[in-house]
Amino acid sequence: MSRQPAAMRAMLLLLPVLLAACDTAGRGYMGLPAARVEAGGHVFDIRVRGAEAEAVRRNAALLPGFGDVARAAESAIEQATGCDVTQVTGDASVVRAALDCPEDQVSHFSMNTLDPFFW
Template sequence: MRLPVLIPILAVAACATPGPEFSGVSPVRTKMGASVFDIRVAGRRAEAIRLNPQPAMRLSSVGVPAVLAIERVSGCRVDRLSGDQAMMRATLDCGAGAPAPKRRETYLECDAFELDADGGELICYPF
């Protein structure tokens, strides 16, 4: 009986939860036009979470207000913006150019076959 009550509470609590890169960063709430955002800045990256229930089906409908809000809070120019209509991530250009995009670490899982004194076969798959 407790589970049906808990699910809506968890869903609402997750609406303004920052991504892992921004956990522990206090948000700055700002209004830009009809949109209200929580902006978090960490180094030369920023995250904007739209809080108001304004209908927005695409990033393009809230992208400009999000960029303006991020630039106001960070003091830097937005170089790149990605995400969706609810949560956006930006790369900031603070005068030294935007940082290089983060490269995802590659991990390999390997299997060895027919190993003997002459060698064998090693097959690796990225994951």
């Protein structure tokens, strides 16, 4: 008796969970509203927590370089928040940034807010 069918079923059951994790907010940003912003040929979901922001890249790209993605994410974060980005870290999928602005000046997401219950 072969175990391949059982293994394939297990993989098929896990696939949606693994794929859903690809565009999920990182630790500390889950549950926060996101603004979808397009910049530099990339699409990002931007979440803000205090003087920090996270940009999760939503579009497919063939081996994107971190430098290009980081510059695009920086622009997207500045568009979404109205604040200056002072530092970026991360990788080509998720970029985190330090913001230079008082917390009360961070623009609130309105029309661009993504409601997770409708996705």
